[in-house]
Amino acid sequence: MPKLSICINTQTPLLQFRASENGSLVDPATAPAADLSNLREGVDYRFSPGGVTRMVYPLVRRLLKDKVLDEAHWVSLNPTAPPTIELGRLTLHNIHLAPDRMAGYGKVKEAIWGRIHDLNPGEPHGDLFWTEAFSEYAYYNRVTAELIQELDRRHDFDAFYVHDFQQMPVGHMLGSLKPKIFRWHIPFDASTIPEEWRAMLTTYLDAYDVIVVSARRYAESLGALHPKGRVLQRYPYLDPSEYSRPSSSQIAEVGERLGLARSDDIALVVARMDPMKGQDVAIRALARLAPDYPSLRLVLVGNGSFSGSKGGLGLSKSSTWRGQLEQLVQTERLGPRVVFAGHVNQTELDSLYERSRFTILPSVREGFGLVAVESWVHGRPVILTERAGVAELVRDGTHALLFDPDDPAALAAKMRALLDDPRGRLRGKLVRNGRSIARKCSIEVAVEGEKSLLTEIAEA
Amino acid sequence: MPPLLEAVWPYLPVAIIVVVTVVLAWLVGALVGGLLRRSSPPLARAARQLTVGAIAVIGATFALQYLGLNPAIIFVIIALLGATALIALRGVLGNYGAKYFSDIYVPFKIGDSIEVRGISGKVIESNPMTTVLLTDNDHLVSVPNESMLREIVVNTSPQAWKEVAVPVTIGSSLDLAAFESDLLKSLAKLRSRLDPRFPPVLTTKSRTAQSTDLVLTLMLRRPEDRDSITAEANKRVAEILEGARAPRRTTG
Known part of the structure; x- marks a missing residue:
């Protein structure tokens, strides 16, 4: 197998740098490349939470280690980072965008996101591609495509691997005959796409040789649009070896920090602060159970995504949503029964999984739902929204408990089933069977698929 | 006077004629290009090449006349060579010329x-x-x-009447992202004349170290707007290119 050189593109960067008072940790003009060994993880920078760190990075590392890749370059939006960061044979290239450009880009990205997730169906959307904000969205994507072109002239890539729906125009803008793969991570339901958007989306999607989606039903829906490239379905994945069992002192430490008592029954939600993630449904379900289960507490892990962070797009969505949730907690008189843990590091997250009784994934829409896989890896049962991509692998009551995210009472009933399981029979069954799904979503399976895809299209 | 300079001296006016011809051809070519900047790029390129060629022939005639050759004989020779070339290559030249015009008008x-x-x-x-x-x-x-x-x-392509393709060439020193962003903003003002389902799309066709060839695709709402939209789009492209003073982006 020939060693390949590829260029990856994601909107969210692998590493997020803490912005200094002047907005940037390192002055891009004077520091062309960062030496990570001089910087401290958790202080100067952190790995972005979510799929970029959980999925894409482990895959790239594995493909480099297995010598499928000779080198990889990774282009992302990263306004507060140095222009380039060397991580061995992986080079991160960071795009800086002026705040006014970023605002327009963020507006269009959020509008597309909302429509595809079928949020705010009454909101007008038909003229989105004619707005001034769209010209900024095009600007960012063109800057990305131009940087990738420039890198291609220097490194002669074998393929381009574009991730994230918001980077969709990049393939068209590259104007390159080389193979282009597009990974669509969010749900895809053609019926949610307005008629006025279809021509534009088709123009963009037709630029790719392969479009990869996370669930079978998304592949069927996308296939009905007849894109020029091949549509593939591949389950997202994670590397179980990255998850360790924390020590009892580490578990106690995070419990103490968050004010959790040893006797508390923890229901865990791991999701960024976003209305689409449905934390409100979990709070409403808790309100129904609270009188009967005095030791039950709901821990909400996560804060804003890169889009909501100060070093990212700076959108206020996550802080607004958290405010609404806090208000809901007050209205439901739940007070300390709901814990907002915010961002936690990996050890703390592992500890919270160990500490929890079960995990809830209450999303209104969810491209896949790797949190469910994480939970199974930690040996915790999952109560899962039936609208997550991973739900197509699950049989209710066998691998997980499924519920309609519009119905908090249904979630409360599923929580009750796990709370009233003194011998742990249901829990044991769900974990045992859930782990069989986790194996299908492991990096070992994914690497083979990615190897064959990359090799096939590069050789074609 | 040194012997070398003495030998070269009689030919100095010829050298001056050649230099003046080159400068004049460049200036007039640029002027013609500027005057036609809002028309179709292939047409502007053809007009510029024709102008430069004509000035070069006139300059060469003057230079040869200075060297003592009879201009009438020179013209006859040029005319004969031209006629011979036209007869010999009439098919090729016809096709070549037709390519220019079919690009614009078909x-x-x-x-x-x-x-x-x-x-x-x-x-x-x-x-x-x-x-x-x-x-x-x-x-x-x-x-x-x-x-x-x-x-x-x-x-016979579906909706072929709707589509207007405007060729755009921009220099590599220009910020393509800023140009595209400005162009999309400008063309959004023509929305009432364009099919709302098909916003303007800029596609990269080819790229050299000096320039990038792009095609701007617009979809009409009414077939009778074809000429006016094409002219308007060319005008807006030219205006943005003229006004482009944006520095190159700062990226990694």
Whole structure:
């Protein structure tokens, strides 16, 4: 197998740098490349939470280690980072965008996101591609495509691997005959796409040789649009070896920090602060159970995504949503029964999984739902929204408990089933069977698929 | 006077004529290019080349006359050579010329399905001599470009009447992202004349160290707006290119 050189593109960067008072940790003009060994993880920078760190990075590392890749370059939006960061044979290239450009880009990205997730169906959307904000969205994507072109002239890539729906125009803008793969991570339901958007989306999607989606039903829906490239379905994945069992002192430490008592029954939600993630449904379900289960507490892990962070797009969505949730907690008189843990590091997250009784994934829409896989890896049962991509692998009551995210009472009933399981029979069954799904979503399976895809299209 | 300078001295006026001709050709070429900047790029390029060529011939005639040759004889020789070349290459030149005009005036592009001289197929290549069609039975048919002007060409692509393709060439020193962003903002003002389902799209066709060739695709709402929208789009492209003073982006 020939060693390949590829260029990856994601909107969210692998590493997020803490912005200094002047907005940037390192002055891009004077520091062309960062030496990570001089910087401290958790202080100067952190790995972005979510799929970029959980999925894409482990895959790239594995493909480099297995010598499928000779080198990889990774282009992302990263306004507060140095222009380039060397991580061995992986080079991160960071795009800086002026705040006014970023605002327009963020507006269009959020509008597309909302429509595809079928949020705010009454909101007008038909003229989105004619707005001034769209010209900024095009600007960012063109800057990305131009940087990738420039890198291609220097490194002669074998393929381009574009991730994230918001980077969709990049393939068209590259104007390159080389193979282009597009990974669509969010749900895809053609019926949610307005008629006025279809021509534009088709123009963009037709630029790719392969479009990869996370669930079978998304592949069927996308296939009905007849894109020029091949549509593939591949389950997202994670590397179980990255998850360790924390020590009892580490578990106690995070419990103490968050004010959790040893006797508390923890229901865990791991999701960024976003209305689409449905934390409100979990709070409403808790309100129904609270009188009967005095030791039950709901821990909400996560804060804003890169889009909501100060070093990212700076959108206020996550802080607004958290405010609404806090208000809901007050209205439901739940007070300390709901814990907002915010961002936690990996050890703390592992500890919270160990500490929890079960995990809830209450999303209104969810491209896949790797949190469910994480939970199974930690040996915790999952109560899962039936609208997550991973739900197509699950049989209710066998691998997980499924519920309609519009119905908090249904979630409360599923929580009750796990709370009233003194011998742990249901829990044991769900974990045992859930782990069989986790194996299908492991990096070992994914690497083979990615190897064959990359090799096939590069050789074609 | 040194012997070398003495030998070169009589030819100095010839050198001056050559230099003046080159400078004049460059200036007038730039002037013609500037005057036609809002028209179609191939037409502007052809007019500039013709102007530069004519000035070069006039300059050469003056220089040869200074060297003692009879201008009448020179003109006769040029005319004879020209006539011979025209007769010998009339087919080639006809096709070459037709390519310029069909690019501008015949409404099809690569990828469209057309019918010409009873042959129908998909346009897969358009070179200076021929337009190559791929027929339904996988035959490649070369249609001389002259035929595209002389014969009736029917574009059978769905919604072909809607599409206006405006070629755009920008220098590599220009910030393409800023240009595109400004162009999209400007063209959004023509929305009432364009099909709302098809916003303007800028596609990269080719790229060299000096420039990038792009195509701006617009979809009309009404067929009778074709000429006016094409002219308006060319005007807006030219205005943005003129006003472009944006520095290159700062990226990693």
